[in-house]
Amino acid sequence: MARRSSEPAAAGTDSPVVAPARSSALVPLSAVEWDATTYHRVATPHLGWGQRVLARLPLRGDETVVDAGCGTGRLTAELLEKLPEGRVIAIDASTNMLRQAAAGLVPRFGDRVRFVRADLQTLALPEPVDAIFSTAAFHWVPDHPRLFRHLHAALVPGGRLVAQCGGGPNLAHLLERVAALMAAPASAPAFAGWAGPWEFADAATTAARLRAAGFVDVATDLEPAPTTFPDAATYGDFLSAVVLRSHLARLPDEAARAAFVGALTEQAARDDPPFGLDYWRLNLEGRRSSLAPGRG
Ligand SMILES: C[S@@+](CC[C@H](N)C(=O)[O-])C[C@H]1O[C@@H](n2cnc3c(N)ncnc32)[C@H](O)[C@@H]1O
Secondary structure: OOOOOOOHHHOOOOOOEOOOOOHHHOOOHHHHOOOHHHHHHHOHHHHHHHHHHHOOOOOOOOOEEEEEOOOOOHHHHHHHHOOOOOEEEEEEOOHHHHHHHHHHHHHHHHHHEEEEEOOHHHOOOOOOEEEEEEEOOHHHOOOHHHHHHHHHHOEEEEEEEEEEEEOOOOOHHHHHHHHHHHHOOOOHHHHOOOOOOOOOOOHHHHHHHHHHOOEEEEEEEEEEOOEEOOOHHHHHHHHHHHHOHHHHHHOOOHHHHHHHHHHHHHHHHOOOOOOEEOOEEEEEEEEEOOOOOOOO
């Protein structure tokens, strides 16, 4: 299939790009782009969380697996290491993320890894895959019932979904402070009518949504993952590039963004321990039935 000029494998490689059948259904670019370089540098908590999720995915080593919301590809690399005779389709909505992932992965793994820029909510792959792995991505996807229907349809009969994202009371303490700043007169117009970027679902709701999408052998649970950062600069960079990227994008200029992050960093400096984030992770698993469609 021909590669369009905007597609990520142009990052100095000739890696083939799989284009999804409904690639035109992407969400607007302004909402999906990330600062991939900063994310790659600061998102160390995500690596540890993701490694534990990857350990839960049973693999023979010759499967084709999707990394759904692959980001800059650090966990995609670890997934590929577990698939010496298999392949990974690395999917993300952000071109910046995919370019960074391609730059790191193609020299190591060649054509065993392919890249797709797509919205997971409307994902449609040309061929079904053996498994779907995903970390720290699904809470950025607003419509979970739709997401799970598309992921289920992307699996072969018997294929597995093993994933983790933010859920339940994720970041509730931080978000109280964020809400107070958003309501301040200087910021309120920028956030008027905005519901926020995340779906932090609980375990029971997610299990019901997975079953409704057709998954069997469903398991979900929430686990606390409190995380502290060594200093104000690291904490502020993390808020800016990861947690609050969508919030900050709504503010009118760099001064407003710096003031917003600065106020939160000052408050976090007075916490005990300082510079902590009250993360909660939602683990979710399911399998597409081995029976023919329509028979369970
Ligand atoms: C926090 S990063 C996680 C990246 C990687 N999985 C990790 O654990 O480091 C979230 C990723 O999900 C992607 N993402 C969010 N919403 C998406 C959507 N609707 N479709 C595809 N990718 C999406 C973002 O572009 C971003 O790369």
